[in-house]
């Protein structure tokens with residue numbers, strides 16, 4: 379009988395790894411890194427309960443590190459099968475896995491420098507060379523329609539609307555003349571968002587593995603474009619600079635798109651806009667390569683018009699020297715820079731430089747995990763410790779959580795409402811306990827389905 383084991387994202391929102399076993403074969407859906415608290419991150423160092431060499435395939439829902447960041451370790455520990463993903467996810471993984479490995483190496487070097495122990499040099503979880511070995515195992519699969527992996531398994535991907543390339547994975551297991559379908563939502567996106575397509579409906583599944591990040595929350599329905607325009611206008615009026623910590627994949631591109639729209643509608647002035655993140659610049663270029671994944675129309679030889687991911691005056695700063703030059707700008711401008719929670723990256727330098735001036739504005743546009751500088755700003759901190767420096771917070775801070783890339787409670791309900799027959803069993807993953815419990819309650823009351831919150835290392839039969 380086929381089996382499903384939850385090896386991550388059970389009781390938390392990171393480390394997604396769902397192992398399916400059937401007919402003596404093993405297939406892993408997603409292979410994410412645990413992120414956040416130290417206790418969680420420690421799990422990345424523990425051995426998997428299955429030997430990576432015994433896993434035959436990995437299938438990816440999307441490129442985010444909490445769904446792919448364990449791949450280099452899986453490969454370094456013996457996995458020799460193909461990693462199956464659509465083309466956009468593969469290209470994003472080339473950027474993200476190399477970057478993750480680079481950060482692991484930097485962290486290890488930093489820890490070695492701070493450590494007094496010469497006998498235990500801190501090691502990176504994986505190296506850039508190991509990330510390359512994982513990338514060499516990728517095989518692209520179609521972004522829609524059925525794809526046969528083997529006698530035992532086939533998959534079909536549907537748009538998830540979460541980030542470029544994100545997919546809902548429908549896995550069909552064939553064993554002993556019997557066919558069983560398991561649908562994995564991956565991360566579900568929002569409806570009617572700019573750029574990405576809506577999450578596609580799925581009508582049936584024997585088993586459903588569903589995310590629950592915002593299972594207990596609805597995004598505010600107020601007009602966030604108006605709030606964004608108002609905030610930019612009042613900052614420009616007082617001669618201030620706008621700093622936006624933005625996630626490099628997805629959020630930075632959405633903001634470029636929205637800023638462009640607001641400029642065209644003359645709702646905001648045409649301010650110089652700096653995209654100060656090499657990762658975000660590379661990701662932005664990928665949008666032009668993967669037009670099948672979104673609704674944007676890019677300029678080409680035959681078409682009139684402008685590229686939709688360019689503000690009227692946008693500067694892409696790749697080099698450190700160009701990034702530093704932004705510090706000297708005294709007139710109003712917009713700086714989009716990663717990381718999204720200000721835990722690292724170039725945005726930290728911009729915050730150190732701009733936070734003390736009350737004319738400036740910091741705009742928070744996504745989930746701010748507890749303990750991060752972004753969360754401290756959100757909670758009204760009057761000073762922040764950044765790069766060992768005490769920085770006073772006099773700039774205005776605004777929060778626009780509506781730019782989130784995850785479906786909220788009502789949108790989850792809308793997507794689940796597409797099922798024509800209830801799955802035999804639904805398992806909730808990728809949620810903090812409160813989010814998962816709230817979604818469980820909603821599904822039980824509204825749809826009367828059998829639904830459980832998945833537990834870490836729990837194995838269930840798929841009969």
Ligand SMILES: [Zn+2]
Nearest residue numbers: 440442540565
């Ligand atoms: Zn994601």
